[in-house]
Amino acid sequence: MSRGVVIIPTYNEIENIEGIVRAVFALSTPFHVLIVDDNSPDGTAQKVEELQREFPERLHLEKRARKAGLGTAYVHGFKWALQNGFDYIFEMDADFSHNPKDLERLYEACVNGADMAIGSRYVTGVNVVNWPLNRVLMSYFASVYVDFIMGMKIHDATAGFVCYKRNVLETINLDKIKFIGYAFQIEMKYRTFVNKFKIVEVPIIFTDRTKGQSKMSNAIIKEAIFGVITLRLKKIFNTL
Numbered sequence: 001m002s003r004g005v006v007i008i009p010t011y012n013e014i015e016n017i018e019g020i021v022r023a024v025f026a027l028s029t030p031f032h033v034l035i036v037d038d039n040s041p042d043g044t045a046q047k048v049e050e051l052q053r054e055f056p057e058r059l060h061l062e063k064r065a066r067k068a069g070l071g072t073a074y075v076h077g078f079k080w081a082l083q084n085g086f087d088y089i090f091e092m093d094a095d096f097s098h099n100p101k102d103l104e105r106l107y108e109a110c111v112n113g114a115d116m117a118i119g120s121r122y123v124t125g126v127n128v129v130n131w132p133l134n135r136v137l138m139s140y141f142a143s144v145y146v147d148f149i150m151g152m153k154i155h156d157a158t159a160g161f162v163c164y165k166r167n168v169l170e171t172i173n174l175d176k177i178k179f180i181g182y183a184f185q186i187e188m189k190y191r192t193f194v195n196k197f198k199i200v201e202v203p204i205i206f207t208d209r210t211k212g213q214s215k216m217s218n219a220i221i222k223e224a225i226f227g228v229i230t231l232r233l234k235k236i237f238n239t240l
């Protein structure tokens with residue numbers, strides 16, 4: 001059987017970590033989990049170490065010295081997953097905004113021919129629960145903006161719930177990925193798109209976090225706005 005690993009970056013997710021790990025291990029597909037923790041002051045990593053005693057084979061932990069952004073945490077996780085021979089590599093948040101049960105739907109999509117399966121909020125209308133209207137609008141129009149600048153017709157370009165087939169991540173030069181927020185999510189999709197891999201959007205329902213603190217900031221929005229233009233220019237000048 002092919003092996004899948006769910007990468008979950010964490011920063012101060014003590015209220016969610018145990019629940020999310022158990023929810024993945026409760027699925028009938030035996031996915032592995034890799035937590036990439038940035039030295040969370042709230043003790044998230046210690047909780048993972050405690051859980052590793054219960055799940056020694058399938059729960060993995062990479063500890064980084066300091067908070068360095070979600071994008072670089074994923075790049076770290078992708079390299080680890082490739083080195084450890086995984087065939088299906090997932091991105092998922094720790095805060096239950098993504099329903100762990102949908103991992104199996106993303107996996108199915110990749111087993112059935114997709115190279116990248118995106119858990120998408122906007123394929124069938126707007127499937128977002130409990131987000132303030134300004135965040136929904138911003139998130140929705142981000143994809144319209146991405147299409148306008150990059151010509152990439154993905155309904156949910158900033159989605160962070162994704163399954164990659166191994167060869168997609170092997171093809172992308174991960175050392176070039178420097179963005180940390182939404183721009184990171186857009187960049188991963190853009191690089192997959194320009195490499196002509198098959199991208200499929202799987203409709204999901206996204207729910208706002210109920211526990212823990214948001215790490216959303218204005219800097220992350222700015223990075224996305226200018227990042228999209230930078231990526232497009234790099235493509236035009238053949239330096240992507």
Ligand SMILES: Nc1nc2c(ncn2[C@@H]2O[C@H](COP(=O)(O)OP(=O)(O)OP(=O)(O)O)[C@@H](O)[C@H]2O)c(=O)[nH]1
Pocket residue numbers: 008009010011012013036037038067068069070073092093094095097208209213214215216
């Ligand atoms: N390792 C690591 N994880 C991070 C970092 N920033 C965010 N995360 C994690 O990345 C995931 C997504 O972050 P969120 O704070 O939920 O970001 P968001 O979904 O845009 O915003 P909210 O849902 O409003 O909190 C969560 O699992 C976070 O714990 C970081 O700098 N390093």
Ligand SMILES: [Mg+2]
Pocket residue numbers: 093095097209
């Ligand atoms: Mg979140």
